[in-house]
Amino acid sequence: MVKEEKLKAVEDMKKLIEQYSVIAIIDMHKLPSKQLQEIKKQMEKNTIIKVVKKSILLHALKGAQKENVAELETIIPLQPGIAFTQFNAFQFYLTLDKLKSPTFAKDGDVTEEDIVIMPGPTSLMPGPVITELNKVGIVAGVEEGKIAIKKEAKIAKKGDKISKPLASVLRKLKIQPVKVGVNIVGIYDNGKLFKKDILSLVGETYINKMKDAYRNALNLSVSMFYPTKENIKLLLAKAFNNAKALEKLGGSK
Numbered sequence: 001m002v003k004e005e006k007l008k009a010v011e012d013m014k015k016l017i018e019q020y021s022v023i024a025i026i027d028m029h030k031l032p033s034k035q036l037q038e039i040k041k042q043m044e045k046n047t048i049i050k051v052v053k054k055s056i057l058l059h060a061l062k063g064a065q066k067e068n069v070a071e072l073e074t075i076i077p078l079q080p081g082i083a084f085t086q087f088n089a090f091q092f093y094l095t096l097d098k099l100k101s102p103t104f105a106k107d108g109d110v111t112e113e114d115i116v117i118m119p120g121p122t123s124l125m126p127g128p129v130i131t132e133l134n135k136v137g138i139v140a141g142v143e144e145g146k147i148a149i150k151k152e153a154k155i156a157k158k159g160d161k162i163s164k165p166l167a168s169v170l171r172k173l174k175i176q177p178v179k180v181g182v183n184i185v186g187i188y189d190n191g192k193l194f195k196k197d198i199l200s201l202v203g204e205t206y207i208n209k210m211k212d213a214y215r216n217a218l219n220l221s222v223s224m225f226y227p228t229k230e231n232i233k234l235l236l237a238k239a240f241n242n243a244k245a246l247e248k249l250g251g252s253k
Helices: 003-019 033-043 054-063 069-075 089-097 129-135 164-172 204-223 232-251
Strands: 022-027 047-051 080-085 101-103 115-117 140-143 146-149 153-156 178-180 183-189 192-195
Touching: 003 054, 003 080, 022 069, 022 089, 033 047, 033 089, 033 101, 054 069, 054 080, 069 183, 069 192, 089 183, 089 192, 129 140, 129 146, 129 164, 153 164, 204 232
Parallel strands: none
Antiparallel strands: 022 080, 022 183, 047 080, 101 178, 115 153, 140 146, 183 192
């Protein structure tokens, strides 16, 4: 990129930064072009998504006249993208998170959930692939001229790294255990920067955390015999059961 083109790219990017109040920084690493184009197409009415050179983005942020927007410099990845949207930060994160699509695993990918292979026939022809299946923990044999899985096997747990042999086997079995989508690093919204650890609480994650907190607080209050409107029935039931137990103990003497 020649100097004039770079200056123009910086200026165009700066104008977008100053125009939009909600700006997301994206990590484009391992995001296939096909998925990116599909996401752009689905979001085009409300969002502009651009792949950008890190140097261009840094210069644009430095030159932009906007409150606290320079904080975005601290979260720019090696392969950045940037999105300008009309959604608020949490709406945007939740909307993009739902656009993830399944794909075949590659060596080094991390599983988002357990991978369990169920018994039954496959479309695979007999041959060396049986050895490949056995090496990753899948018991297989030949039935009616095709390879069949003999018994259920958990071949990966949530959070495991997928090896090259396992990725090859999953592809042969037509299993797509990895979800691909836009990896949002952080979002600037009207002067405030929300990083991924906060954004990821939106939706079911936040609701589940609130439910867990309620259950833990309820259990603690019951164990301490601290009466509240929420736990009084549990405390009365516990007291009744304790009284019955003491009555039986007294009667046995």
